[in-house]
Amino acid sequence: MITSTIENYIKQIYLQQQENKSKLLPMGRLAAAMHVVPGTATAMVKTLADSGLVEYEPRSGIRLTHGGEQLALHVLRRHRVLESFLVEVLGLDWSEVHEEAETLEHAVSDKVLERMDLLLNRPQFDPHGDPIPTAKGQIKKIRLVPLTDLKPGHATIIARVADQDPAFLQFAEKNGLLPGVALTLIERDEQADSVQVRLQEKITVTLGGKAAEKILVRMATG
Ligand SMILES: [Zn+2]
Structure with missing residues (x-):
């Protein structure tokens, strides 16, 4: 079962990997980004590896599998559509929507998200300018x-x-x-x-x- 903890790890690995694509993500950096001790991150990464979401090389680091990357993009899509919805439709300030989206991204169904996306006229970027992945898991790459x-x-x-x-x-x-x-x-x-x-x-x-x-x-x- 995909829990919100798994989704948060996968999303964080994806975001950290964007900063340095060529190398494996060191476990220490993941632990720091997740605000946990390395032992906690290592235990979680082993679970993720067993589920086929990451490849893990002890002492070198972590990399998302294709399946892991698709999950990360799915979570990011939910997060960024939600942020757009909270700002554009509900009128929340753009400075406060990230925290709200962190919670809602694990709860919103595909059906509700699709309706939000449609209502927003399928935005390509969230209020902070981050690209929103498509439902098929494609994301705009702009330098x-x-x-x-x-x-x-x-x-x-x-x-x-x-x-x-x-x-x-x-x-x-x-x-x-x-x-x-x-x-x-x-x-x-x-x-x-x-x-x-x-x-x-x-x-x-x-x-x-x-x-x-x-x-x-x-x-x-x-
Ligand atoms: Zn955010």
């Missing part, structure tokens, strides 16, 4: 870079805010740093560790390097 990679004068569009922390999301919203907003890099000051940008060709915002790392943009517009 994004952090603001800190841009050169002065570079004009692009904010694609994603890569932090689910409510305080950071509120900060981003207050400053107009939202997915879909046009942005031009004005200056990157390495010494001050700050980045100055212009939004929608009128508002100028200065960000610290750490915050700028979490604002992801498309390398090219269009």
Whole structure:
């Protein structure tokens, strides 16, 4: 039986693997991401391996099987459609929907999710700019870079805010740093560790390097 714990592990392995696709995911990194001690993560991974969801090489790490990846994409689809529904239909703030979706993603049926998706007009991205996998388990791959990679004068569009922390999301919203907003890099000051940008060709915002790392943009517009 697929429990919510299994779904959370599989989702986390998928998300961690996205950051470094070539290598096996080290057990220590998974344990840290799940906020458990390594022994707990190892025991769980053995169960996942027995269910055919992951391949586990002791002392090297973990990788999702095709079945594991399909499950991860299914959970992410539920999570991201739910977040969109909570913002677009129920009017919740985008800073508070992640926690709600963490619970609901394990409870919502395919039937209810399909109706939500239809009502939302089948969105391709959630409110934070994360791509929503299709019901068939396909996901859009778009190359994004952090603001800190841009050169002065570079004009692009904010694609994603890569932090689910409510305080950071509120900060981003207050400053107009939202997915879909046009942005031009004005200056990157390495010494001050700050980045100055212009939004929608009128508002100028200065960000610290750490915050700028979490604002992801498309390398090219269009
Ligand atoms: Zn979320």
